[in-house]
Amino acid sequence: MIINKNIKKQLTLTLIISVGVSIFSCDFDRDENENNLYNNEAINKRVQVNIEEAKIMSDIAILNETLIAMSDSVKGKSNNYHVKNISNKLKKDNLKIKKSLNELAEKKLILLPNKIDENEILELHENEKADFSEIYLKKIEALLKNQITQLEYLSNITNDVDFKVLTVKILVNLNYNLNQTQKILKTNY
Amino acid sequence: MIKRIISKSAIFLRIIFLISVFLILLIGGFTYKHISNLTNSSKLVVTTFKVNVELEKVMSYLKDAENGHRNYILTKDTTHLEPYLTAREKVNESFAELKEIANHGPVQEENLKTLSKYIDSLFRNFTQTSAFVENGFALTEEFKSNFFEEKIIMDSIRHKISEMMDLENRHLQERQKQYQSNLEFTPLFLYLMLLLTLVLIIVSYSKINNDFKNIKIINNQLSIFKEATIQLETVGKHGNWVWYVESNKYTFSDNLYRVLGEKPRAFEPTFEAFLEFVHPDDRKKFSADVERMMKEEDLPFTYYRIIKKDGTVKHIKGYGKLLINNDGEKRIVGNITDISDEIERFLELEERNLELEKNNAELSEFNYVASHDLQEPLRKIQTFISRLEDKEAKNLSASGNQYLERIKVSATRMRLLIDDLLQFSRTNKPDKEFVLTNLNELLEQAKQDVAETIIEKQAIITSDVLPTVSVIPFQVHQLFLNLLSNSLKYSKVAEAPVIKITYELVHSKDDINLINIPKNEYHKITFSDNGIGFEQQYANQIFELFNRLHNKQEYSGTGVGLSICKKIIDNHNGIIIANGEPNIGAIFTIYLPI
Numbered sequence: 132m133i134i135n136k137n138i139k140k141q142l143t144l145t146l147i148i149s150v151g152v153s154i155f156s157c158d159f160d161r162d163e164n165e166n167n168l169y170n171n172e173a174i175n176k177r178v179q180v181n182i183e184e185a186k187i188m189s190d191i192a193i194l195n196e197t198l199i200a201m202s203d204s205v206k207g208k209s210n211n212y213h214v215k216n217i218s219n220k221l222k223k224d225n226l227k228i229k230k231s232l233n234e235l236a237e238k239k240l241i242l243l244p245n246k247i248d249e250n251e252i253l254e255l256h257e258n259e260k261a262d263f264s265e266i267y268l269k270k271i272e273a274l275l276k277n278q279i280t281q282l283e284y285l286s287n288i289t290n291d292v293d294f295k296v297l298t299v300k301i302l303v304n305l306n307y308n309l310n311q312t313q314k315i316l317k318t319n320y
Numbered sequence: 321m322i323k324r325i326i327s328k329s330a331i332f333l334r335i336i337f338l339i340s341v342f343l344i345l346l347i348g349g350f351t352y353k354h355i356s357n358l359t360n361s362s363k364l365v366v367t368t369f370k371v372n373v374e375l376e377k378v379m380s381y382l383k384d385a386e387n388g389h390r391n392y393i394l395t396k397d398t399t400h401l402e403p404y405l406t407a408r409e410k411v412n413e414s415f416a417e418l419k420e421i422a423n424h425g426p427v428q429e430e431n432l433k434t435l436s437k438y439i440d441s442l443f444r445n446f447t448q449t450s451a452f453v454e455n456g457f458a459l460t461e462e463f464k465s466n467f468f469e470e471k472i473i474m475d476s477i478r479h480k481i482s483e484m485m486d487l488e489n490r491h492l493q494e495r496q497k498q499y500q501s502n503l504e505f506t507p508l509f510l511y512l513m514l515l516l517t518l519v520l521i522i523v524s525y526s527k528i529n530n531d532f533k534n535i536k537i538i539n540n541q542l543s544i545f546k547e548a549t550i551q552l553e554t555v556g557k558h559g560n561w562v563w564y565v566e567s568n569k570y571t572f573s574d575n576l577y578r579v580l581g582e583k584p585r586a587f588e589p590t591f592e593a594f595l596e597f598v599h600p601d602d603r604k605k606f607s608a609d610v611e612r613m614m615k616e617e618d619l620p621f622t623y624y625r626i627i628k629k630d631g632t633v634k635h636i637k638g639y640g641k642l643l644i645n646n647d648g649e650k651r652i653v654g655n656i657t658d659i660s661d662e663i664e665r666f667l668e669l670e671e672r673n674l675e676l677e678k679n680n681a682e683l684s685e686f687n688y689v690a691s692h693d694l695q696e697p698l699r700k701i702q703t704f705i706s707r708l709e710d711k712e713a714k715n716l717s718a719s720g721n722q723y724l725e726r727i728k729v730s731a732t733r734m735r736l737l738i739d740d741l742l743q744f745s746r747t748n749k750p751d752k753e754f755v756l757t758n759l760n761e762l763l764e765q766a767k768q769d770v771a772e773t774i775i776e777k778q779a780i781i782t783s784d785v786l787p788t789v790s791v792i793p794f795q796v797h798q799l800f801l802n803l804l805s806n807s808l809k810y811s812k813v814a815e816a817p818v819i820k821i822t823y824e825l826v827h828s829k830d831d832i833n834l835i836n837i838p839k840n841e842y843h844k845i846t847f848s849d850n851g852i853g854f855e856q857q858y859a860n861q862i863f864e865l866f867n868r869l870h871n872k873q874e875y876s877g878t879g880v881g882l883s884i885c886k887k888i889i890d891n892h893n894g895i896i897i898a899n900g901e902p903n904i905g906a907i908f909t910i911y912l913p914i
């Protein structure tokens with residue numbers, strides 16, 4: 132009788148263990164895991180995001196280059212102290228932004244263009260000297276707004292921490308510069 | 321222990337079942353794992369293919385850009401720059417893909433970074449070259465140097481891409497090898513597991529089938545047995561009960577109720593309900609027996625009375641025995657039997673026995689007294705006959721003397737008869753004391769008693785050494801005396817009697833006369849003579865009282881002698897057998913048990 136009871140216990144234990152082992156041996160790590168190399172849907176999604184990030188980064192880089200080029204154009208064209216000031220600051224800041232963009236692009240394997248929006252430069256230089264500062268400031272304002280919009284959009288679509296950190300860092304700077312530009316515009320024009 | 325487990329069907333089947341379940345789950349797990357591996361393997365092939373395609377695309381974009389750029393340098397036509405202008409964006413798209421699908425090992429990641437740097441350098445180179453062309457500095461040394469650098473960068477890019485593709489392919493091959501080895505093993509393993517499971521299922525099925533058949537047979541037998549038991553109970557006035565020790569519950573069979581004079585299931589089977597039927601005088605003892613049964617889990621034979629509701633008293637014999645089943649559950653299975661009829665018969669028998677004993681005693685007494693009292697007048701008759709012979713014979717006529725002679729003979733005969741009857745009655749007396757006696761002494765005494773006749777007839781008596789046996793001495797002496805007397809009396813006229821007395825210790829299975837006798841060993845004493853013998857057909861008749869084969873004119877006697885011998889042998893639980901052949905002789909064989 133004792134042997135019968137022991138065998139029953141052992142058999143029950145064996146059954147539980149065998150079922151448990153069988154269940155745990157199953158691989159439940161399925162499509163929910165987005166880092167799975169073989170999850171097509173997740174990969175496609177990430178690829179689209181990567182493409183979008185690269186695109187936005189390229190646009191921001193072009194805007195940044197344009198802003199730098201514009202700030203270079205102010206020399207000899209405007210005598211307004213505030214304009215000169217803001218253009219110097221913008222140049223410094225944009226060069227820093229350029230550096231940050233390049234570093235991130237290298238890390239994220241994104242090829243950034245080093246071209247500028249020549250139309251904007253041409254439009255800037257087309258006008259009379261008297262209107263230059265106002266036009267410059269307006270163009271800067273537009274470009275900064277554009278840059279801010281792009282950065283905000285990037286911040287929304289990306290899940291990458293590096294991008295988010297970059298956008299936060301740059302946005303603070305850009306928003307300040309935009310405010311300053313708008314102030315100057317309001318005060319002087 | 322394994323044999324015990326196999327013989328116990330339930331455990332064996334459970335084990336087989338669990339093993340089968342385990343194997344099936346194992347097979348399921350393995351199958352899932354390997355299908356998963358197969359899927360991963362095919363995905364890996366697709367991934368490697370995709371990586372190679374993207375790398376080829378990158379190469380293609382760069383070549384297009386290079387071509388477009390060179391065409392622009394040659395023709396200064398900006399339309400040729402279109403591939404160059406779109407190349408960066410396309411390469412970025414390819415890189416976006418490659419980042420996700422390429423082998424994520426550190427080597428390939430480093431390769432991607434290096435490739436990216438090369439491509440970036442190439443594009444810068446393109447920009448510089450374009451600047452040279454736009455500014456009219458084409459074919460200068462700087463331009464040539466830049467142009468050459470472009471080639472080197474392109475070669476580096478080509479080499480890097482090739483390296484990356486090789487790495488992907490190697491990785492694919494390694495994984496394929498691994499999967500292949502698993503795949504080779506898996507089908508065989510799965511097949512063996514399936515076979516094993518199938519074998520187990522077949523074995524289980526076979527066992528279950530056999531068990532089912534056996535159970536069916538046993539059930540049929542049980543049904544018959546149950547019916548037979550019910551009939552036996554009814555005919556034999558039995559009733560069965562079961563006490564389930566652990567739950568302290570009882571069940572009574574239908575006939576148990578009938579024994580108590582009730583209809584089946586007339587009341588709930590409990591100890592208290594049964595006790596109501598037990599005779600008040602026996603309840604204490606009965607309760608004590610039941611209490612002992614509960615403690616010792618056993619009920620030896622117990623006797624008590626019950627009183628039915630109609631007042632009839634019945635005698636009951638009860639018995640119970642402990643049974644422990646395979647699951648260790650204890651039950652006491654018991655039986656009650658109505659032995660009232662047996663008790664009645666026993667009492668009746670006892671009464672009759674007493675009566676018989678009383679009658680026998682009276683008869684023996686009568687026999688003895690009658691023989692004894694008859695002797696006195698007979699003695700007187702013989703005395704006066706003798707006196708008449710002595711004193712008045714000469715006064716009697718011839719016929720008178722003849723009548724007197726006949727009276728004398730009759731008186732003598734009557735005397736003999738009374739003596740013999742007295743002898744016979746003595747053998748019937750109840751006080752038979754067995755004493756260890758040397759039979760040779762008894763034989764000698766008997767010989768002494770017939771010494772005159774032995775001398776007269778010149779008889780020769782030879783005997784073996786007889787044993788010392790526990791006997792009734794005076795009866796065995798009488799036995800030997802009667803047998804010797806018969807041999808001497810019924811001897812041939814012209815021949816001296818030769819009487820042989822032989823002894824042998826025999827086993828009942830070795831002697832034809834003892835075949836159906838239960839005792840094992842006997843003292844066999846044989847009295848054989850060379851007398852007139854007798855027809856064998858009278859061998860049993862001669863032991864009957866007053867039965868004679870010859871009339872009194874031929875040979876004197878009362879026909880009581882051999883009856884006495886038979887009676888004596890019966891008193892000793894022995895056997896006497898007579899064998900005879902006319903004119904040859906007679907053999908009397910005595911068997912006395914040890």
